[in-house]
Amino acid sequence: MQPDQDIIITVLTMEHYEAVYALWCGCEGMGLTEADSREGTEKYLLRNPGMSRVALDGDRVVGAVLVGHDGRRGYLNHLAVSPDCRRRGVGAMLLTEALEVLRADGIGKCHGLVFKDNVNGLEFWRAADWHIHEEICLISKKLPPV
Numbered sequence: 001m002q003p004d005q006d007i008i009i010t011v012l013t014m015e016h017y018e019a020v021y022a023l024w025c026g027c028e029g030m031g032l033t034e035a036d037s038r039e040g041t042e043k044y045l046l047r048n049p050g051m052s053r054v055a056l057d058g059d060r061v062v063g064a065v066l067v068g069h070d071g072r073r074g075y076l077n078h079l080a081v082s083p084d085c086r087r088r089g090v091g092a093m094l095l096t097e098a099l100e101v102l103r104a105d106g107i108g109k110c111h112g113l114v115f116k117d118n119v120n121g122l123e124f125w126r127a128a129d130w131h132i133h134e135e136i137c138l139i140s141k142k143l144p145p146v
Contacts, residue, residue, distance in 0.1 A: 006057055006058075007055050007056065007057055007062065007063075007085075007088070007089075007090055007093060008055070008056045008057075009053050009054070009055050009056075009093050009094060009097045010053065010054060010056065011050050011052070011053065011054070012045065012052035012053055012054040012064055012065075012066070013045070014038070014041070014042055014045065016054050016061055016064070017038055017041055017042075019060075019061035020041075020054060020061055020064045021036065021038075021041075022061075023061055023062075023063070023064055023080055023082055024036065024064070024078055024080055026082065026083070027080040027081075027082075027083065028118070028120065029114070029115055029117070029118030029119075029120065029121050030078065030080060031115060036078070041066075044066060044068065047068065048066075048067065048068035048069070050101075051067040051068055051069075051098075051101045051102075051105075052064070052065060052066045052067045052068070053065050053067060053094050053097045053098055053101070055081070055085075055090050055093065055094055057085065061082075062081060062082045062085040062090055063079075063080060063081040063082065063085065063090045063091065063093075063094050064078065064079075064080055064094070065077070065078065065079040065080075065094045065095070065098050066078050067098040067101055067102065069102060069105060069107045072107070072109075073107065073109055073110065073111060074098075074099075074102035074107040074109065074110035074111070075110065075111055075112070075113075076095075076098055076110060076111070076112040077112070077113060079091065079094060079095065079098075079112065079124075081094070086120075091124055091128075092128065095128060098110075112125065112130070113138070
């Protein structure tokens with residue numbers, strides 16, 4: 001598929017937050033928590049400066065991905081494309097940019113999180129030639145505030 005020439009990929013900033021959050025809310029299979037609040041997202045962007053990306057069609061946010069790393073592994077979170085803009089190469093463009101940003105920072109392996117019932121999400125990652133781990137179980141614990 002030829003990437004859509006009208007789409008611009010640029011650095012995701014807090015100026016995009018409201019539109020990005022609305023995009024996430026409008027995408028099936030997206031798991032949002034208090035960590036995705038304005039404050040939580042700002043902390044993430046400050047910890048991973050200039051890494052996250054947003055896709056713009058004119059002034060409209062049509063895609064986004066949070067990109068970061070821990071110094072050895074990259075992590076992609078909330079890669080989303082507006083349902084009316086799918087199959088135009090937007091997700092692939094965001095993914096390519098995200099991986100280039102990580103590679104430029106010396107990161108050689110990247111992980112992403114997708115809910116097992118997110119059929120469209122899993123289809124995207126399989127088509128992008130990512131390995132879907134069935135043998136790994138994600139474990140989490142919510143920490144009390146300080």
